[in-house]
Amino acid sequence: MESKANFTTSTDKCLLQSDELYEAGTLLIILLKKFIYVHVLEVLSERAVMGTSPDAGQFMALLLKLINPKKTIEIGVFTGYSLLLTALTIPDDGKITAIDINRSTYEIGLPIIEKSGVKHKINFIESEALPVLDQLLKDPENKETFDFAFVDADKINYANYHEKLLELLKPGGVVVYDNTLWGGSVAMPEDSVPKFRLASRDAAIEFNKYLGNDTRVQISQVPVGDGVTVCRRL
Numbered sequence: 001m002e003s004k005a006n007f008t009t010s011t012d013k014c015l016l017q018s019d020e021l022y023e024a025g026t027l028l029i030i031l032l033k034k035f036i037y038v039h040v041l042e043v044l045s046e047r048a049v050m051g052t053s054p055d056a057g058q059f060m061a062l063l064l065k066l067i068n069p070k071k072t073i074e075i076g077v078f079t080g081y082s083l084l085l086t087a088l089t090i091p092d093d094g095k096i097t098a099i100d101i102n103r104s105t106y107e108i109g110l111p112i113i114e115k116s117g118v119k120h121k122i123n124f125i126e127s128e129a130l131p132v133l134d135q136l137l138k139d140p141e142n143k144e145t146f147d148f149a150f151v152d153a154d155k156i157n158y159a160n161y162h163e164k165l166l167e168l169l170k171p172g173g174v175v176v177y178d179n180t181l182w183g184g185s186v187a188m189p190e191d192s193v194p195k196f197r198l199a200s201r202d203a204a205i206e207f208n209k210y211l212g213n214d215t216r217v218q219i220s221q222v223p224v225g226d227g228v229t230v231c232r233r234l
């Protein structure tokens with residue numbers, strides 16, 4: 001810009017104007033890119049909290065190695081973090097019935113699952129989870145045959161999932177529920193909990209009480225990640 005300060009001819013003026021326009025356009029593009037980048041990051045990071053936290057994942061992988069399950073269910077797949085860790089941990093002939101209402105998020109992680117060579121263990125079903133559990137229960141061959149289940153979906157339905165899963169799990173089978181501390185909000189007074197967390201927080205409190213009173217299972221609430229509750233069917 002400075003080098004054009006002493007222009008004398010009309011060609012110089014045109015050049016200056018086109019240079020200025022070019023620079024203004026470039027600046028606009030840079031700002032637009034920055035805006036898009038920041039907002040895409042915001043959206044992605046907001047959704048990133050949906051994934052199971054790595055410490056809970058590490059705990060679950062250890063649990064899976066101890067149980068060595070062959071027939072498992074996962075409710076709530078998202079991009080497949082917990083699904084991948086389960087698929088990597090169970091034996092090669094193990095199977096996972098993986099249910100989520102949204103296939104598109106599963107497809108984001110699918111290339112990594114394929115690259116890891118464990119896709120053959122996964123039967124992904126795009127659906128509300130409850131009808132799938134009902135469908136499984138219609139076949140008597142499925143009753144009391146599952147070794148392991150992981151539930152990480154709509155908190156409001158956890159008790160409904162629990163009832164169906166208890167029929168599907170073998171005695172001694174294990175179900176793990178994620179987010180049972182719900183950001184610690186289960187132990188906070190109601191007026192200190194952000195409004196958008198209240199419904200799931202109340203559902204988590206109800207569910208924790210319900211599990212605590214359930215004599216059909218042995219439980220332990222483990223404060224890793226967002227709180228996972230491990231239940232062994234008696």
Ligand code: SAM
Pocket residue numbers: 050051052075076077078079080081082083099100101102105127128129130152153154157
């Ligand atoms: N386990 C995943 C992981 O480790 O990355 C995270 C699951 S994310 C917290 C919850 C998922 O549950 C979402 O992908 C959502 O689509 C799914 N979901 C919510 N309500 C559902 C329902 N009623 N039936 C099936 N899936 C549901």
Ligand code: CA
Pocket residue numbers: 050051052152178179226
């Ligand atoms: Ca979760």
